[in-house]
Amino acid sequence: GENVEQHPSTLSVQEGDSAVIKCTYSDSASNYFPWYKQELGKGPQLIIDIRSNVGEKKDQRIAVTLNKTAKHFSLHITETQPEDSAVYFCAAILMDTGRRALTFGSGTRLQVQP
């Protein structure tokens, strides 16, 4: 069935360290994978997305990698800062659902310790 699994559920790192969050998806036809950041009391905000025709995308300290064969994608944050602390969600358009809506992972609470 439709599924996006996300790990870990919580992640604590020291300021300056890297953070990696991983997601797997069920539908091999999926072709769009966004990552959202949700700060306390706010709505999710897109930070980076990747389409299935590329394997990696980078934007300053944030990068996303996609392995279509293994059906997983990862978010990498380098040189973490306290303001990176938030809940991060991966998502995918699961084509096999027939409805083409974003299916979200369960979220990762990232805590960056100063």
Place this chain on the structure above:
Amino acid sequence: DTAVSQTPKYLVTQMGNDKSIKCEQNLGHDTMYWYKQDSKKFLKIMFSYNNKELIINETVPNRFSPKSPDKAHLNLHINSLELGDSAVYFCASSLPGTSGLYNEQFFGPGTRLTVL
């Protein structure tokens, strides 16, 4: 310069009441959505409208009814509220995807609904 706005931000009400949450976007998008985020932060799509037409209707109770008076607004009406309806509801909007391409969804700030 708010992109996607929702009112109210907080809504506390009694079981059995009927309430509405309003959403407006000034981005010129054709597609709007409602999501529910439960206490464990899990986000799930409820409805999607494209240019005032319903295109996604997930398995939500009939007590929930979206209404789109124009493509900039998508309101959510909830009848006979139940304890389990307590959650944060997010409105979002995007440009419609074409040829299998999908566009960024912009989320509103959320409405925290508490049913007592």
